[in-house]
Amino acid sequence: MSELTQDKEYRDWIVSIKSRVQASQIKAAVAVNYAMLELYWYLGEQIIERQETAKWGDGFLEQMSRDLLAEFPDIKGFSYRNLRSIRQWVRFWSQPDSIGKQAVSNSDPNWKQVVAKLAPNAPQLVAQIPWGHNILLLQKLSDPADALFYVQKTIENNWSRAVLTHQIESGLHLREGKAIDNFDATLPEPESDLARQLLRDPYNFDFLTLTKRHNERELEDGLIDHLTKFLLELGAGFAFVGRQFKISVDGDDYCIDLLFYHLHLHCYIVIDLKVVKFQPEFAGKMNFYISAVDSQVRTEADGPTLGILICKSKSDIKVEYSLRDLTKPIGVSEYQITEHLPEDLRSSLPTIEQIEAELGGGG
Numbered sequence: 441m442s443e444l445t446q447d448k449e450y451r452d453w454i455v456s457i458k459s460r461v462q463a464s465q466i467k468a469a470v471a472v473n474y475a476m477l478e479l480y481w482y483l484g485e486q487i488i489e490r491q492e493t494a495k496w497g498d499g500f501l502e503q504m505s506r507d508l509l510a511e512f513p514d515i516k517g518f519s520y521r522n523l524r525s526i527r528q529w530v531r532f533w534s535q536p537d538s539i540g541k542q543a544v545s546n547s548d549p550n551w552k553q554v555v556a557k558l559a560p561n562a563p564q565l566v567a568q569i570p571w572g573h574n575i576l577l578l579q580k581l582s583d584p585a586d587a588l589f590y591v592q593k594t595i596e597n598n599w600s601r602a603v604l605t606h607q608i609e610s611g612l613h614l615r616e617g618k619a620i621d622n623f624d625a626t627l628p629e630p631e632s633d634l635a636r637q638l639l640r641d642p643y644n645f646d647f648l649t650l651t652k653r654h655n656e657r658e659l660e661d662g663l664i665d666h667l668t669k670f671l672l673e674l675g676a677g678f679a680f681v682g683r684q685f686k687i688s689v690d691g692d693d694y695c696i697d698l699l700f701y702h703l704h705l706h707c708y709i710v711i712d713l714k715v716v717k718f719q720p721e722f723a724g725k726m727n728f729y730i731s732a733v734d735s736q737v738r739t740e741a742d743g744p745t746l747g748i749l750i751c752k753s754k755s756d757i758k759v760e761y762s763l764r765d766l767t768k769p770i771g772v773s774e775y776q777i778t779e780h781l782p783e784d785l786r787s788s789l790p791t792i793e794q795i796e797a798e799l800g801g802g803g
Contacts, residue, residue: 470568477567477574480517484530487523501527517571528578533562535584562588569594572601580608589613597676606672615640616675619748620756621771622763627744632769634705635746641773643750644673648777656715660684660697663713677704687732696729707743708733711750718754718772723762730768744768750775 487501494500501523508518516522562584566574573594577587590613594604619639623632647669648662663670664683671678678700685699698711710729714722726747733745747770759772 473570474567476517477571480526480571481530481563481567483523484526487527488530525575525578529566529574532578532587533566533584562591565591565595570601573599573604576601576604576608580605586613603672610644610646610673612640615642615644619771619773620754620759620763621769622766623769623771625764626767626769631705631743635769636771638675638677638702638705638709638746639748639771639773640673640675643773643775645670645775645777647673650777654715656697656713659713659715663698674700677702678709679703681708687729687736689732694729694732696733699733702746705743705746706741708738708745710745710747712747714749714751716752718749718751718759718762720758720762722749722751723759723766723770723772726770727766727768730770734768747771748773 487504490496490500502520505518505520505523508515512518517526565588569591577590581587581590590604590608593599593607593612597603599607617636617639619636619641621636621639623635626632627635645659645663647666648659650658650662654662660683667680671680679702681699681701683698685696687694687696696710697713700709700711701707702709710726710733712722712726712729726749730745730747738745745768747768749770749772751772751774753774754772763770763772
């Protein structure tokens with residue numbers, strides 16, 4: 441073994457070199473993708489224009505594919521199927537009126553501002569995500585405004601195609617920022633808007649298998665057992681701190697269901713789970729938890745602690761009344777689980793402890 445490999449300074453230097461190479465590779469891949477999609481956009485515009493003005497008939501796209509493949513046999517993007525997708529792609533994003541109408545009809549004022557800002561730059565934005573992601577958007581969505589939402593999220597969070605598929609199928613654009621909160625009254629701008637974007641209503645817990653009459657412990661256990669999927673549902677930036685996080689106030693111990701830290705907002709987030717309909721006293725208890733975390737856990741470098749109450753169901757009016765005069769930032773959402781395991785089947789399944797005992801006994 442070389443003596444250099446034992447030298448810490450050398451090892452650190454090699455790590456920095458590797459990071460630079462990887463960053464360069466990513467940058468090159470992004471540049472190649474952008475150039476390719478710029479070409480695709482040009483091809484799509486040309487195809488649409490020629491279809492409208494030339495008299496070549498419907499078969500010219502097949503001939504175009506044969507001619508381009510003969511000249512550039514190593515480029516797969518010139519297949520007949522892909523040329524049709526390119527044409528569909530350009531037509532889809534050449535609908536500024538559709539994006540504008542969606543923005544006007546949407547009740548979220550922040551979404552109006554985002555769409556108004558992004559719509560003119562849609563071709564440039566979609567060129568920043570891979571072609572496979574673009575095809576997925578065409579397959580899954582019919583409204584450019586909805587697709588633009590996912591383009592922006594993909595760019596911000598570097599979503600893989602699998603994650604993008606999950607987010608679309610879970611209807612993220614219909615759920616993000618939809619919870620009821622008191623952030624305007626308890627947080628300064630722009631923190632209030634950023635915090636609101638963290639919330640979803642409802643939260644989709646379809647990855648859990650629970651009975652209809654599950655209790656809070658079962659719900660919490662399920663979320664922790666599927667922590668990766670739970671973090672995906674919460675959104676980018678959540679870091680898990682602990683469950684049943686203990687705090688002591690004046691000699692009494694209290695346990696917070698779940699405590700997270702948000703890496704972008706630099707603040708703690710208290711999550712309280714309720715398997716029943718929202719009750720006004722839940723908000724008061726959450727206000728208490730946040731105060732305790734602010735006093736005992738939060739440092740000067742951290743932002744104000746946020747609270748997220750996730751309930752089985754809620755009355756929006758009761759939530760609004762309950763949050764109106766509270767001093768801590770709280771959001772209230774519902775959760776949904778579309779499929780439940782029947783009670784009789786669940787009771788007949790072995791527990792983890794039983795399975796481990798069986799395996800141990802067989803050794």
